[in-house]
Amino acid sequence: MRNISILAGSSHPQLAQDICQRLGIPQGRATLSKFSNKETNVEVGESVREQDVYIIQSGCGNVNDNFVEMLIMIAACKTASAKKVTAVIPCFPYARQPETPYKRNSVPSSRVAKRDDDKFGTMYDGQLQSPIKPSSLPSPPPNSDSSTANSTDTPPQPEIFEKSMSSLSFPDEDDTPLPAPKLRHLRTESTLSLDGGGRVSSISRSHSNVAVHPLAPQPPADRPLQTGTCTPGPGSGNGGYKHWTARSGTLIANMLMAAGADHIITMDLHDPQFQGFFDIPVDNLYGQPLMIKYIKEKIPDFQNAVIVSPDAGGAKRATVIADKLNVDFALIHKERRVAAGSELILVGDVKDRVCILVDDIADTSFTITRAATLLTKSGATKIYALITHGILSGNALERIKNSTIDEVVVSNSVPQQDHLAHCDKIKVFDIAGVFAEAIRRIHNGESVSFLFEQTPY
Template structure:
């Protein structure tokens, strides 16, 4: 292969060497050092001008340092006039971080500056949470242009209306002002009704009052109800501003125990968007990875992303290493991995089972919740094959294995793509009911192999090597989604 250079980061140099050996090219030299203050220094050991550069760096070990090293290597190759820079990231970092701007049990309220608190009223309809909305009389809302049908209920805000003698302001306190205003509105509505009878052929267009930014869902009718007021475009000499009712003295009773104590959560960082922007800003033109925890993560990039699958390798291992696999049951340890496991079960014509984790709020109404793991499917007297994309602390996979054994499973395999195994995960695997843990070498597994005899490793270097070859030659990589290269 010509005009190609493959560099290895500090996270997994053995995988980069295996890829180069598979492609029949040498690994390009590079020097990686750290200054005394832990800053990273990268030196590219050969010319990459007008070359296709591939940098292999996995998201494991010291994730932040390794990711910064990857960014610096990408920028260095881009500065050295590389034609194209591709980041090969077998285990993508930060792929499990939440991307929603708020937690699932609540969205944070916007904070109002103290000096503007008086400009905001509180809207409460008995069903929705208290939401700050601007008052009309402070000039924040655009006043309606014509009459709003209905009678005025007592409210704490002043009302401005126009009559033939000129604009007048009514105080909210005296009841005679409210009665007078209702009388004026009724007279005008009556006059408009007479005009409508005389002009039956005139089509009137109904419009709704709107906010300056185009929103109209927070406006209230004169009777204080939460509905949009209809305004006629016919000539009228009355203009009434919408009024916001005051909140009740006490909030309504929660719909279920613990609902009132759930509360709102702080905003969470959108790390997925940040990681994508950092890679693109550094100069990456292409991303190659495997088994993203959330496939929609690819949408954060404006450059091509090839998300390779480990499923062909797992299917091959099951066929070759597990006796009578067609009698076994493929099990997903959680609902999120159900689709991943069902694909393998369908390819091998095997039974499928699912472990569902259900969370319930305690009867006392406290925020503490209890979780129950429930097995959906029959595993009694059968071999079970757990399928998961990542194992970090191994809590999920070991609890799932215990549940399977309690339900009569005879033997349990666990097939995992990215086995990070941080903390005391290896000790937990040793004590678990899992008979064999099969993992890929997307992250270094030498320490795990020496620490636990249950660990078995399958090689993903052929898949990445073939992907690099096809991309470099302008060929399609869809072949790798269903087949294993030989």
């Protein structure tokens, strides 16, 4: 392969070596270091002018430092006149933060009206505001001792205004028309203040004879207004919706494009709509063919197994695998209750069956271990868990050890050496061949759709 250079970041050097070995080309030279103040330093040790550069960096370990390191590597290659720079990100960072405005469990506050002297208020941010009363309007300042002169402006025509307003209606939830406002003559008094020399020093105006009525319908006689209180949503501070939750989807995409990336290659994005944040091509490879291959080769009597999705979000992924293997499918639905938390509900029959949990990512392993407990209570004889990105942070390994899962199979999209050493339930399948074939096809201008259905080796 000509005019190609593959550089590796510091997040997963072993995967980069495996990809280069599959392609039969040497890995490019790049020196990655940090200054004493922890700033990242990147030096590309070879010429990349007019070459297609592929930078391999996974979103694991120290995610923020590794991401900034990748941005600097991309910018360095573009500055060195690289023809094209492709970011190969097996495990995409921040992929679980799409652009959603509110937290998942936020609900609007209860809009219950409150009776206050037969007047209607307005709901603002979960609080009932009383209407402005005429008595609460500020009164005009008293006349000063200086000489004053009163003048009366021409009042509006109340008959014409009242006739036009009576034809309007403002329906509410009960479609009750508003009564026409009753206005009297509007009188404006202007007060002139004179100084010692008889000249006008200031002019002040005050309004009188103004009838103010709240623009709200009166309750029907046969349906008295119910009293109550305004109940804020659960977990909200001041009622109403929860505070806007910051999401980083667009920001991450813009940073990669601003650094100079021309193409993105990744695998099993947690939210597929993440691809829409980019203005450059994004190839989202699938881990399903590798999972199917592992099931056929490593799980005995898989024909009688049940593919299980641990949540509703992964149902499509699990059904695709179940259809290709021609086996049954089950779903675990998490029903979130405001007061009692969440409850897992199994949809499907797993009694005396082998269950294969399928998911795209396992971080704390809380989801798959809870699902395994439910499957065991439902009569499952053996439980496997196939995960594309086994991040396994925090006390995830302890949860897996203490769970009823017999085997957790993850890919090497993130380094798994430490996980294998501390938990004997962890197994690994290799994705280097898929990324190597994707790089080869993209560099030669071939289609990568073959990799969506088949494994290259």
